Structures are given as C-alpha cells and as structure tokens.
Amino acid sequence: MFQPIAPRESAVDACAAALRRAILAGELEVGDRLPAERRLAEAFGVNRMTLRGALGQLAAAGLLDVRQGRGHAVRDFRHEGGPDLLPGLSELAATPSERAAIVDDLLRVRRHLARAVLEKLAERSRVDCAPVRRAIDAFAEVVDADSAAVGEADLAVVRAVAGATGSAVLQLCSNPIERAVREMPWLRAVIYASPEHNLVGWRALLAWMEGERSMESIDRIVGLLASRDEAAVARVGEMA
C-alpha cells in the first residue's frame, strides 16, 4: 500500500543533473571548456564545494576531462559514456519514433546479453535452479499487484538467472542495462503491460534451465524474448 518516500534531491545531484543534461542535449560542444568552478558555482547559486561534487561525478563517469590549471573540458559521451546515460537521453527524445528506436536498440542489447547468459548456462554441467524458481514463484505472487511490485519481482528473477551463471562478469555487465530499462518510466509501463505474459516466458526459461540446456534450444528461448520485445516496441510506437 505505502511505499518509501524518495529522499529529496541534494544540491550536488541537482547540479550534476543540470550539467549532464546540457552535455547530452549537445548544448556544450565536445572539447568545450566549462566556466571556471568559481564562476559556475556562482551561476548555480551554490558553494564551490557543492559544485565540485557534481563535477566529480561527471568526471568519474567519463563525461568531463579535468586537469588542474586548465579547467573542465567536455568529452564525447558517445565514446566515453555508459548505458546509464540512456534514461536522460530518452527524455530528450522528442518524437515517439525516436523513443521507439531507443527502446528497440536497448532491448536488442538486453536480448543478446541474455543469449550470452544462456550460452554460459549451457556450458555449465550443473546449475542451481532453486533461486530462480523461488524468484519466479515470487513473481507469480505479485502478478496482479501494482507495477512497482511487478518490476521489483522481475528484477529479482533477472538477477537470479544471472547469478545462476556463477559469473560476476555477466552480472556486472547486465546491471547497467537493467537499471537503464527500469529508470525509463514509460518503458517500464510498456514492458509490464501484461505481467502474466512475462510469467509464461520465465516459466519457459526455467523449464529450459532444469532440462538438458542444449545449445540448439537457445535460439528458441531467445526467439521468445524477441517476440516479447517486439510487442513492447510496438506499444511504444502506439503511445504517440
């Protein structure tokens, strides 16, 4: 019924968001130098230390090239940025077709990553399916609840499947993708439009995991995911 309230955004995060948006929107050309910290802090109406927190975040994300005595230079986020930029980028997408293109590509990556996970599972002789089964059962419990609960349960399933590979690499690579998917509210709405449909997909995957996990049958599972994603992309196109 009640959900934890989100803590107010700090001044540091607000400054970081403003700068990030300006970079993603192309208002700052690649190679451009930001105003000096003292001036920029004054422009934002915050202390220089507060602004430095924001600049530090962008620099750590690879969006800024900062060197003492020279200033902060804008780097090419298409070369240095990660998928965590996609939510912000999608908010700048004006037309539904642009959004649909983003969704199409993001789900495509997600699907191919899933293929990597399945391939890894197929190579392993023994796989612990119990956590996955538990997560899917929990998903079935909340299939009629609000979309927030559905999304949470779905994420738990994804994590369980990734964890079943026993590979930290596959988990770490899928985390930013999953987070990007879930930080786009309209995409989440589309993906969980009919949770019971997601459930049958999960059950098919579980059956595959508990079976012989042959390489040849991977295509069939991925095909299921592809049709699911295709429907989601179509729904985004209809949102207009």
Added chain:
Amino acid sequence: MFQPIAPRESAVDACAAALRRAILAGELEVGDRLPAERRLAEAFGVNRMTLRGALGQLAAAGLLDVRQGRGHAVRDFRHEGGPDLLPGLSELAATPSERAAIVDDLLRVRRHLARAVLEKLAERSRVDCAPVRRAIDAFAEVVDADSAAVGEADLAVVRAVAGATGSAVLQLCSNPIERAVREMPWLRAVIYASPEHNLVGWRALLAWMEGERSMESIDRIVGLLASRDEAAVARVGEMA
C-alpha cells in the same frame, strides 16, 4: 617514441580506489556501515571534503547507499555495480584460472554485443563504411608499432563500427565493455599479441559490411571473433 605522462593520482581518486578495493575484496560486508566521514577522513589522513569526493564517486556508481543522519552503507556490487569494476576485480583474482574465467566471460559479452551490432547493421539498408575503412587503414599503418598505438587504433575501429549503426544505444552499451578490456594490461597484451591477425579479422568484417550484410552470414563473422577470443583465453591460461 615518447608518450604523454599520466597525471598524478589525486587524493580523492586514491581514497576512492582504496574504498572500492575494500568493497570488491569483500572486506566490507553488504549492509555494513562505513565509519563516519569525520573519522574516515582522519583515518585516511585527508580532509573531510576530500574524502567526500571519494564517497560521492562510489555513491554515484551505486556501491554505497548514503543518507543524511544514518551514514554510508555498503551495497551489493554484484547487483549494483557495472563492468567498470572488472579491472579492479581482476586484480584481486589470485590464480591464473580465475583470470582466465574473467577473460572468457568478458570476451563472451563483447562478442555477443558485436553480434547485436552486426544484426543492427544487417537491418539497415544503407551503411556508411567509409569511417570504418579509414580506421582499419590506420590500424594497418601501426600494426608494427608499439602495443599502445595498436590498442588505440583498434579502439578507433571498434568505435567506427559501432558508430556505423547510427545507434547511440549500441555505442553507449559497448563503451564500458571496451574500456574494461583495455584497462586490464595483461589482457591487452594477450589480445594484441599478433596485430596482423586482428587486421585480417577487421578486413573480413569490412568486406561483410560492404557486401549484402545478410543475417545468415553473421554467424560466420561471429565465429571468427569466437576463435580469436578462444586463442586469447588460451594465452591467458598459459601465462600462469
């Protein structure tokens, strides 16, 4: 002959690296609360503002859950972290077999991401191959130079291919993977052990891009990548 010297690591980055290492090494349990900022700053021998810069980076990366009045809690990096953690994680891998496993999985993800890129290229009716051709020609020029130049030219080719898709999503998703690969010195050495072998792979890809780009032929190109990666993994295993 001469290469630009790397700027000295700042105190903020040093603190961030120390904290990150402690988290990755499991010295801090998930849910544990870090010492208060004032105490931690004293322990590191830096000012509280400096330490806050480091904590802000880790929090922005999702490794810490920070709330006013409560402190900094360690989150599960397997659930929240990204592929940018892999270099640090690989340095903690003691045995060669552990490293080989990381390489195997990382190159697997990279390969499947490449498949996504090829699939996207195959769907596009017209693809601008000129930048890719230029990048590959530049790669051929430095094939006998030092490994740093080879790596740089190789990255340029990867970026050109990703850029040819016209999809920001595919670029952003591949960036962290490529960066992770290149931030592991021993992995870089293995990948560019015989640059002329990489070159023939690139030329095959270019020929495919300039051809009809059929979906069926994607398997052949990915197969080339798979054999290339398999050799790299074998080399890592031999490093002992």
Added chain:
DNA sequence: ATGGTTCATTGGTTCGACCAATTTGTCAAC
C-alpha cells in the same frame, strides 16, 4: 626562433563552522 621568467587563471586541498536528517535515549502519560 629559442629558452627562461613572470603572472593571471584554474583546479586541488584544507580548515572551521553551521544546517538538517536520523537515530537513540529519556521520561511522562496512559
């Protein structure tokens, strides 16, 4: 043209202070 010097600019770090959210302890009221 070359190399050295000076100097303004800019980021990096430090210190001290205060504000704000959270937790904990205390105690009165029921």
Added chain:
DNA sequence: GTTGACAAATTGGTCGAACCAATGAACCAT
C-alpha cells in the same frame, strides 16, 4: 508494557574563506 513527546548525540549536507599546485599566456633576454 505501550505509547507518544521531547532532547541529545550522531551523521551527512552545505557553506565561506584561505592557500597550494599545475597550466598557459605574455613578456623578455639571448
């Protein structure tokens, strides 16, 4: 015993000012 109100301690968030250190441009002597 439970509840609620309240105060105190703890902790992160912000601020202001000062100084250190790297950079680059201007200038000058050779």
